[in-house]
Amino acid sequence: MSISILLGRRPLSGLFGRSVDMGAQMEGISRAGRCPLEKRGCGGCPMLSLPYEEQLKRKQAKLEELLGKFGPVAPILGMEHPWHYRNKVISSFAWGPGKNLVSGIYAQGTHRVVPVEQCLLHREVLDQAVAAVRQAAREFRYQPFDENRRTGLIRHVLCRHSLSTGEVLAVLVTASPVLPGARAFAARVKELCPAIVTLAQNVNPRPGSAVLGDREKILYGRGYIEDVLCGVKFRIAPSSFYQINPVQTEVLYSTAISAARLTGKERVLDAYCGVGTIGLSAAAHAGSVVGVELNRSAAACAVDNAKANNIRNARFRCGDAAAFLDGMAARGEQLDVVFLDPPRAGSTPVFLDALCRVSPARAVYISCNPETQRRDLEYLAARGWRAESIQGVDMFPHTEHIETVAVLTRRR
Numbered sequence: 543m544s545i546s547i548l549l550g551r552r553p554l555s556g557l558f559g560r561s562v563d564m565g566a567q568m569e570g571i572s573r574a575g576r577c578p579l580e581k582r583g584c585g586g587c588p589m590l591s592l593p594y595e596e597q598l599k600r601k602q603a604k605l606e607e608l609l610g611k612f613g614p615v616a617p618i619l620g621m622e623h624p625w626h627y628r629n630k631v632i633s634s635f636a637w638g639p640g641k642n643l644v645s646g647i648y649a650q651g652t653h654r655v656v657p658v659e660q661c662l663l664h665r666e667v668l669d670q671a672v673a674a675v676r677q678a679a680r681e682f683r684y685q686p687f688d689e690n691r692r693t694g695l696i697r698h699v700l701c702r703h704s705l706s707t708g709e710v711l712a713v714l715v716t717a718s719p720v721l722p723g724a725r726a727f728a729a730r731v732k733e734l735c736p737a738i739v740t741l742a743q744n745v746n747p748r749p750g751s752a753v754l755g756d757r758e759k760i761l762y763g764r765g766y767i768e769d770v771l772c773g774v775k776f777r778i779a780p781s782s783f784y785q786i787n788p789v790q791t792e793v794l795y796s797t798a799i800s801a802a803r804l805t806g807k808e809r810v811l812d813a814y815c816g817v818g819t820i821g822l823s824a825a826a827h828a829g830s831v832v833g834v835e836l837n838r839s840a841a842a843c844a845v846d847n848a849k850a851n852n853i854r855n856a857r858f859r860c861g862d863a864a865a866f867l868d869g870m871a872a873r874g875e876q877l878d879v880v881f882l883d884p885p886r887a888g889s890t891p892v893f894l895d896a897l898c899r900v901s902p903a904r905a906v907y908i909s910c911n912p913e914t915q916r917r918d919l920e921y922l923a924a925r926g927w928r929a930e931s932i933q934g935v936d937m938f939p940h941t942e943h944i945e946t947v948a949v950l951t952r953r954r
């Protein structure tokens with residue numbers, strides 16, 4: 543398979559065709575050899591030692607092996623510039639040598655912090671934002687939280703970036719609610735990194751690996767940032783699920799929406815809808831959209847996002863997608879297209895049985911885990927479904943993760 547097919551050429555009549563810049567590829571590949579974090583146990587980029595085109599070939603082979611029996615697997619859509627794509631960073635605090643406050647990621651399988659100043663995957667402004675919060679925390683003598691001894695205050699800083707507006711949101715996660723000198727600290731952060739348009743404190747006293755707790759206080763700004771995807775504006779709050787590679791998210795969504803072949807009349811379900819990104823991006827091409835999402839705050843964001851964009855043909859429900867679709871099937875309600883984008887664990891027999899009963903003309907199954915997608919396609923294939931097309935999208939260069947869009951129809 544030729545490199546030009548693999549890198550960013552869209553086989554569908556899409557919006558985001560990309561040409562190949564081999565100069566940038568080679569520059570990136572040579573940069574990979576210089577990543578110092580790998581040697582210190584980072585483990586975040588297990589494919590970094592491979593040239594990008596080789597990574598894509600391996601991902602393609604894996605998709606063909608796992609999913610090829612259900613339908614044709616199109617060449618994976620890679621990135622033109624597969625670096626600095628991440629719009630979200632979580633950096634954890636610890637003591638470094640000489641009791642100097644550092645922050646970074648946990649070494650693979652441990653709670654030992656590998657200090658990170660720069661990462662080849664992060665948007666550069668996010669590294670600057672983390673450095674500003676770390677510097678201000680040093681000046682205010684905040685102590686890193688020690689989970690074993692239960693001493694100290696600051697646990698993590700989480701930063702998110704909007705590619706369309708350039709805004710950055712920062713959240714300082716603390717183990718207890720009192721942040722001494724909070725106002726002056728916030729002013730210092732703003733001075734050190736003006737791109738941080740909003741700063742929040744999140745309180746998470748619980749042991750374990752969950753980053754965010756339930757309590758939040760805005761130190762300045764609105765507490766959220768806005769991003770634009772596929773022409774629709776989305777509000778991103780600290781805890782919202784939001785895809786982490788904005789360039790490839792547009793490729794993913796436009797692939798899914800064009801594969802649905804909407805004509806403006808269809809009744810569409812966006813199952814596992816998060817903050818409504820797929821349904822709201824599809825709404826202009828459909829008759830009506832209903833979205834369902836389990837997470838209460840994400841479902842509320844989806845309602846707000848519809849209002850903020852003046853989209854009147856979309857509504858959202860908070861609940862279990864399987865119970866929701868099962869209810870629709872029991873009431874004899876009709877759907878023309880179902881988008882489903884479940885978490886890594888995949889969908890469930892209850893959802894898939896209800897899908898068979900509703901029997902839309904097309905189901906567009908977006909997955910971040912081809913192993914569970916294979917299991918679900920097996921279930922559907924036994925009930926008469928086949929894949930018209932299967933498209934891989936490389937949302938996570940240098941890692942082993944692969945995103946896919948499978949377009950499914952049923953023999954009638």
Ligand SMILES: C[S@@+](CC[C@H](N)C(=O)[O-])C[C@H]1O[C@@H](n2cnc3c(N)ncnc32)[C@H](O)[C@@H]1O
Binds near residue numbers: 813835864883886
């Ligand atoms: C992979 S995300 C996709 C979100 C969205 N489609 C996007 O692209 O941003 C999966 C979503 O499914 C939601 N979810 C998990 N289990 C669910 C369930 N049983 N019913 C409905 N939603 C669920 C999660 O909260 C998460 O927002």
